[in-house]
Amino acid sequence: MESFDVTSLYTNVTNSSALQALSEMLELHARDVLMYGLSKARIMTLIKECLNCNIFKWSGTYFSQVRGLAMGQRLAPVLAICFMSKIEEPVLSRCPLMYCRYIDDCCIVTSTQSEMDECFTILNQQSQYISFTREKPCDGWLPYLNTQLMLANGTLHVKWYRKESSKNIILHARSAHPTAVKRAIVRNVFKTALEVSSGESERQESLRMANEIMSSNGYSSRPRRARKPTAANGGNRNERKLPLCLPFISDRELSGAILDDNRKTALKYRKE
Numbered sequence: 001m002e003s004f005d006v007t008s009l010y011t012n013v014t015n016s017s018a019l020q021a022l023s024e025m026l027e028l029h030a031r032d033v034l035m036y037g038l039s040k041a042r043i044m045t046l047i048k049e050c051l052n053c054n055i056f057k058w059s060g061t062y063f064s065q066v067r068g069l070a071m072g073q074r075l076a077p078v079l080a081i082c083f084m085s086k087i088e089e090p091v092l093s094r095c096p097l098m099y100c101r102y103i104d105d106c107c108i109v110t111s112t113q114s115e116m117d118e119c120f121t122i123l124n125q126q127s128q129y130i131s132f133t134r135e136k137p138c139d140g141w142l143p144y145l146n147t148q149l150m151l152a153n154g155t156l157h158v159k160w161y162r163k164e165s166s167k168n169i170i171l172h173a174r175s176a177h178p179t180a181v182k183r184a185i186v187r188n189v190f191k192t193a194l195e196v197s198s199g200e201s202e203r204q205e206s207l208r209m210a211n212e213i214m215s216s217n218g219y220s221s222r223p224r225r226a227r228k229p230t231a232a233n234g235g236n237r238n239e240r241k242l243p244l245c246l247p248f249i250s251d252r253e254l255s256g257a258i259l260d261d262n263r264k265t266a267l268k269y270r271k272e
Helices: 015-028 040-052 075-087 113-124 179-195 200-216 231-239 251-261
Strands: 002-006 055-058 061-064 098-102 105-109 132-135 142-144 147-152 155-160
Touching (some): 015 040, 015 075, 040 075, 113 132, 155 200
Antiparallel strands (some): 002 105, 002 132, 055 061, 147 155
């Protein structure tokens, strides 16, 4: 079991290669794709025109991207996926035990190491611009996306994973954000840690890592909900206060008054 990753996918996929992969996919799935009354030729023409709009300005000078899909284009992820589906066809035809891919991250399981090496070689031979890197399991665990995988006795074990380079910085508990936002962040972190884990031991380890991340960002293990003020702890005190009503003055009225007075206003710093 190994994972393969493409080095700089978007900038190494040429427009012609992406259009060719898209054309073949439209031809293969013509009955399943909703064309909205457009022919395949017109769709390809429209997409080609969109890809040609890759001019940007930097330091007062205009540039045009010569090769690669522009990162800011909405079509780039879709075309990159189409291109990768063409790249992986020779490997899928060999019927590995398991093959899954998310954009440019591939996870593959083969019966022998020689078969794994052959699949890696085949992928690197599909395009002169595309280069794959490989990662092998460390201490039995293989990092893949936000998980770690281990294959033992025919059973796949999965647990939550954070890269060593990750700072694990999330919205701090003392940040001036709504409480609902903070609760949603905490809930999603623990939800992810639980849902990606396969067994009880993996869930406990994922929860331990989630608790460490929460603690490092100022969250307690058991967050307390703010109590609503009652009559006993402050309700009567608020009732004894008198409201202070301030008149509304628009900025237009204030600016007009300053201009009519013809005075210069400024803030001055005064030492105490």
